[in-house]
Amino acid sequence: MSVAPSAALRFAARAKINLYLHVTGRRADGYHLLDSLVCFAELGDELALEPAPELRLSLEGPFGSALAGSDNLVLAAARLMNPTKGAALRLVKQLPVASGMGGGSSDAAAALVGLARLWQCPLPASERLLALGADLPVCLAPGPCFVGGIGENLEPAPPLPRFYMLLANPRRPLPTAEVFRRFAGPFSRPARWREAPADVEQLAGLLAERGNDLTEAAMSLLPEIGDLLDAISGSPGCLLARMSGSGASCFGLFAAADEAAKAAAAIQVTQPHWWVRAAATATGGAVAELAGG
Numbered sequence: 001m002s003v004a005p006s007a008a009l010r011f012a013a014r015a016k017i018n019l020y021l022h023v024t025g026r027r028a029d030g031y032h033l034l035d036s037l038v039c040f041a042e043l044g045d046e047l048a049l050e051p052a053p054e055l056r057l058s059l060e061g062p063f064g065s066a067l068a069g070s071d072n073l074v075l076a077a078a079r080l081m082n083p084t085k086g087a088a089l090r091l092v093k094q095l096p097v098a099s100g101m102g103g104g105s106s107d108a109a110a111a112l113v114g115l116a117r118l119w120q121c122p123l124p125a126s127e128r129l130l131a132l133g134a135d136l137p138v139c140l141a142p143g144p145c146f147v148g149g150i151g152e153n154l155e156p157a158p159p160l161p162r163f164y165m166l167l168a169n170p171r172r173p174l175p176t177a178e179v180f181r182r183f184a185g186p187f188s189r190p191a192r193w194r195e196a197p198a199d200v201e202q203l204a205g206l207l208a209e210r211g212n213d214l215t216e217a218a219m220s221l222l223p224e225i226g227d228l229l230d231a232i233s234g235s236p237g238c239l240l241a242r243m244s245g246s247g248a249s250c251f252g253l254f255a256a257a258d259e260a261a262k263a264a265a266a267i268q269v270t271q272p273h274w275w276v277r278a279a280a281t282a283t284g285g286a287v288a289e290l291a292g293g
Contacts, residue, residue, distance in 0.1 A: 009117060010290040011110040014044035014282055015095055015167065016102030016135060018245045020210035022188035031150045032180055034134075035190035037157055037207075039144040040286050041165055041279040045094050045107050047074065049114040052088035055079075061093040066173075076132055077108040080124055081115050096275050098173030100218075100245030105135035106286040112140065113287050126152065135245075139286040146192050158193070162281065163200040164260040166232055166252040167244075168267060169275040170224045179246040182217035200255045204239035207253070211242070218247035225250065231271065235263035 018036045025033040045061070057075055059067050074091055089111065095103035116123050129136045134151030144157040191210045197203040219225045225248050232252040233241035237259030241252045254260040260278040268276045282288070 008048050008050040009114045010046060010048045011114050012044055012288045012290055013047055013103070013106035013110040013139075014040040014042065014286045014288070015279070016040055016106060016139060016245070016286060017165065017167075017251055017281075018100075018212065020191065020207055020242070021212045021214060021245065022191055022210065023183060023185075023213040024190055025187050027150070032183070033149060034147060034151065035188070035192065036147045037144065037192075038138050038147055039157075039160060040106075040282040040284070041101075041167065042282045043094070043167075043277055043279040044286075045103055045110075046092040046290065047107060047110040047114060048090040048092075049111070049118055050088050051118065052086045054086040055089075056086075057089045057091060059091055059093060061091075063093040063095065063097055064091065066097040067091075067093060073104040073108040073132055074111045077111040078115055080128060080132065081112060082119060082121065085115075085119055087115060087118055096169045096171060096173070096249070098175055099169045099249045100174065100176075100243065100247045101167070101169075101249050102135040102139060102245065102286070105133050105139045108132050108136055109139035110287045142285045143283070148190070155192070158196040160281065161197055161200050161203055163203065164254045164257050164278065164280050166235065166238070166254065166260050166264050166267070167249060167275075167277045167279060168228050168232060168251075168264075168271075169249040170222070170228060171273060171275050172222060172224065172248060174218060174222050174246065174248040176246040178221060179214050179218045182220055183214060184217070188213055200253060201239065204253050207240050207242070212244075214246050215243045218243060222248050224248070227271075228274070231267050232263070235259075235266065238263065
C-alpha cells in the first residue's frame with residue numbers, strides 16, 4: 001500500500017537486551033564470534049518518516065544532542081536503501097548512546113522498515129545489513145532470537161515467559177570496539193536451550209548458568225559497571241543482574257512490574273545521575289509501528 005504524500009509513519013525502536021552473551025571464538029579478520037540470547041524491552045527511541053525531496057534528519061529527545069554532527073546510523077540505513085531518494089526523518093532519542101542496548105541499530109532497523117514502506121522498495125539483502133553493525137540483523141527479527149556468528153546467524157528462541165526489567169546506565173558511553181579490544185578470553189561454548197522456560201524463575205535459573213563474557217573487559221574500562229550491578233542485584237525481587245551487550249547498561253530481571261518499578265525508583269533516588277528505567281519485555285522485535293502521524 002502506498003503512503004499518501006501528507007502521511008507520516010511512526011515507529012518504535014526498542015532497546016535490545018542480551019540476556020546472555022558468550023564469546024565463542026575469533027575469526028581471522030579479527031571479528032569475534034558470539035552466542036547470545038536477545039530480547040527487546042517495551043521502551044526505546046521513536047522514528048517518524050514522511051516524504052520529502054531530500055534526505056534529512058532532525059534529532060530530538062534527551063540524548064539527541066549526543067548524535068549531533070555524527071553520521072547517524074539512520075542516515076546510513078537510508079543511503080544503504082537508496083542513496084538518491086529523499087525523506088524527512090525525525091528521531092526522538094530516548095536511549096543513552098553507546099550503551100550496549102543497540103539503540104543505534106534499532107533506530108537503523110526502524111529506518112529500513114519505514115523507508116521500505118515509504119519508498120515502496122524491498123529491504124537490503126541480509127549480507128549487506130552487517131555494514132550497519134552486528135546488531136542490525138537481530139533488530140529486524142520479529143522476536144527474541146539466539147544470535148550467532150558475528151551477528152548474522154539468527155535462530156528464533158523458544159517462547160519466553162513475560163517478565164520485567166530494571167535498566168540502568170551511568171550516562172557514560174562505552175564504545176563496543178574498545179571493549180572487544182580489551183577482551184582477553186577465554187572463549188566460551190554456545191549455551192542455547194530448546195525448551196520454553198515455564199516461568200521467569202526458570203528463565204533466571206537458565207541465565208544464571210550462563211553469563212556475559214564481556215563484563216570483565218567492560219569493567220576494566222568503566223568500573224562504575226560494578227556499582228550498577230551491585231545496586232540492581234541488591235534490589236528486592238531481583239532474580240538476576242547482568243550487563244547487556246558490551247555495556248555499560250545493566251539490567252535486572254523481575255517477576256512483577258511493581259517490583260521492577262519500585263527498584264528503579266529507589267536506585268534513582270540514591271543515584272540521581274544515572275539513567276534508570278523499568279520496562280516490560282516486548283512480545284515482538286525491535287521495530288513496531290505506532291499509531292498516528
